[in-house]
Amino acid sequence: xxxxxxxxxxxxxxxxxxxxxxxxxxxxxxxxxxxxxxxxxxxxxxxxxxxxxxxxxxxxxxxxxxxxxxxxxxxxxxxxxxxxxxxxxxxxxxxxxxxxxxxxxxxxxxxxxxxxxxxxxxxxxxxxxxxxxxxxxxxxxxxxxxxxxxxxxxxxxxxxxxxxxxxxxxxxxxxxxxxxxxxxxxxxxxxxxxxxxxxxxxxxxxxxxxxxxx
Numbered sequence: 001x002x003x004x005x006x007x008x009x010x011x012x013x014x015x016x017x018x019x020x021x022x023x024x025x026x027x028x029x030x031x032x033x034x035x036x037x038x039x040x041x042x043x044x045x046x047x048x049x050x051x052x053x054x055x056x057x058x059x060x061x062x063x064x065x066x067x068x069x070x071x072x073x074x075x076x077x078x079x080x081x082x083x084x085x086x087x088x089x090x091x092x093x094x095x096x097x098x099x100x101x102x103x104x105x106x107x108x109x110x111x112x113x114x115x116x117x118x119x120x121x122x123x124x125x126x127x128x129x130x131x132x133x134x135x136x137x138x139x140x141x142x143x144x145x146x147x148x149x150x151x152x153x154x155x156x157x158x159x160x161x162x163x164x165x166x167x168x169x170x171x172x173x174x175x176x177x178x179x180x181x182x183x184x185x186x187x188x189x190x191x192x193x194x195x196x197x198x199x200x201x202x203x204x205x206x207x208x209x210x211x212x213x214x
């Protein structure tokens with residue numbers, strides 16, 4: 001059993017160390033127990049995020065499966081004819097359009113502005129992976145927290161002989177573990193494949209920039 005906060009902790013001088021220990025234990029127990037429902041709520045939100053991310057991942061995968069391999073001549077021709085949809089992703093297409101608009105605005109090949117635009121897009125591509133990369137750690141972390149909190153209350157219930165409460169706490173503990181690990185595994189899969197796509201897009205952005213400027 002967890003010790004309760006002693007009512008006379010500030011009144012009694014004898015055994016002050018023991019009272020302080022009881023206060024700290026009670027405080028940590030309250031903090032830990034209060035985290036259970038927020039953790040369950042966050043895990044539910046992350047499950048919805050995983051489903052949405054899976055839908056976006058599948059849609060982008062279908063787009064990239066249809067892309068053809070290209071050489072420099074074909075890419076240059078597609079760039080001149082505004083027909084990049086069959087060789088590069090939609091991100092590279094949007095970048096090419098912005099580059100053409102920038103060149104038309106300045107009436108020539110402004111290499112400094114083009115380089116700035118390129119670097120901004122590269123940074124944006126890497127930042128697009130941050131959320132997925134964080135979910136790789138956050139999902140299992142929340143699952144572990146959701147496992148340990150009910151395990152503590154379950155052990156306390158076992159000491160009191162309350163097997164009904166123990167079984168309920170164990171169910172919560174194991175299900176949160178499964179959900180947290182599932183989120184982490186899914187996020188790691190998405191991150192690994194999307195990282196390859198980002199590297200491919202960055203290469204395409206650099207080639208497009210060289211073709212337009214050079």
